[in-house]
Amino acid sequence: MKHIIDPYEVINDTQRNNSDCPRVVLPEEIFFTISIVGVLENLIVLLAVIKNKNLQSPVYFFICSLAISDMLGSLYKIVENVLIMFRNMGYLKPRGHFETTADDIIDSMFILSLLGSVFSLSVIAADRYITIFHALQYHTIVTMRRAIITLTLIWTFCTGSGIAVVIFSHHVPTVLAFTSLFPLMLIFILCLYIHMFLLARSHARKISTLSRANMKGAITLTILLGVFIFCWAPFLLHVLLMTFCPNNPYCTCYMSLFQVNGMLIMCNAVIDPFIYAFRSPELRGAFRKMLFCNRH
Numbered sequence: 001m002k003h004i005i006d007p008y009e010v011i012n013d014t015q016r017n018n019s020d021c022p023r024v025v026l027p028e029e030i031f032f033t034i035s036i037v038g039v040l041e042n043l044i045v046l047l048a049v050i051k052n053k054n055l056q057s058p059v060y061f062f063i064c065s066l067a068i069s070d071m072l073g074s075l076y077k078i079v080e081n082v083l084i085m086f087r088n089m090g091y092l093k094p095r096g097h098f099e100t101t102a103d104d105i106i107d108s109m110f111i112l113s114l115l116g117s118v119f120s121l122s123v124i125a126a127d128r129y130i131t132i133f134h135a136l137q138y139h140t141i142v143t144m145r146r147a148i149i150t151l152t153l154i155w156t157f158c159t160g161s162g163i164a165v166v167i168f169s170h171h172v173p174t175v176l177a178f179t180s181l182f183p184l185m186l187i188f189i190l191c192l193y194i195h196m197f198l199l200a201r202s203h204a205r206k207i208s209t210l211s212r213a214n215m216k217g218a219i220t221l222t223i224l225l226g227v228f229i230f231c232w233a234p235f236l237l238h239v240l241l242m243t244f245c246p247n248n249p250y251c252t253c254y255m256s257l258f259q260v261n262g263m264l265i266m267c268n269a270v271i272d273p274f275i276y277a278f279r280s281p282e283l284r285g286a287f288r289k290m291l292f293c294n295r296h
Contacts, residue, residue: 001253013286021253031266032081038074038269042067045273048286055282059131063122063276065151066224069116072267076110077266104166111178112162117268118185118254119154123223125189128221161295175243189225220279224272231268234261 045067049055083102086293121192131138168174238254277284 001283016170019133020249021256022167023256023258026259026263028084029080033078033087034263034266034270035074035077035081038266039071039078041075041270041273042071044287044290045276046071048283048290051290052282052286055286056143059124059127060128060283061147061151062120062143065154066117066120066124066272069113069120070272072109072116073113073265074269076106076113077262079106079109100102106168107169108162111165112158113159115181116155117228117232118181119158121228122185122188123150123154124224125192125222128193129195139153172243175239179239182232182236186229210296220275223279225277227268227271231271235265 021270046064049060049064081101127142130141134141165174165178169216234257236286241251242256246255277287
């Protein structure tokens, strides 16, 4: 999948000369630092939920699923940098069997990160919808058993899809199927939002009696979704341009920003835990206990 993950591995000099835009190169130290921070932050989120029984509920399990997706996106870059370092030191044979296999594995991690984020955000949206409009039946509808089964199915599907995308990445239908998940998720969540808005208008009094926590959860989802779109959309556009117009000078000019788009993806994993902490008093309290336990 190197023709998608890093186009400059496969674009020849003639194709590069079709555009006057120079390739924007960012220091690898920036990627490595952001990735390390992303892994540590999301690991804290997971540990906070695991160590606090009051946080072990379906909605926080769904948040953990999103945190795992973010971690995979950060780990992808860390593993890649380590392999590059070993190759430069002469411990790995360039283009050898091990490096090819390792590339496929880390590419699968990258795809799994995107798919996991898409489905995690979708299930969080469904959870918020049920919380707001079926509050009395929420604990009957969204049980821990159903939440675990849902997450198991999601990650099984994402793992299988991630492997399939890497194996068949040179086929246009695979690229279209991969990139179509992004707008499909947006359509699904947009439909929920429209339905929520219509119900809110027709049941204004009922909605006004809902707890602030439920509405706050919906706002948190909106922020998470906005950050996800901002960070991932440029890369998905890159994938489409790389597939359908790799020789076009305008497409090539946009693809010169590939590393900037990649840094945005890394930043998504760093920003999400701050959103959890800022929007959730429960998680914020759990973070304080974990980080400052020695001071109490």
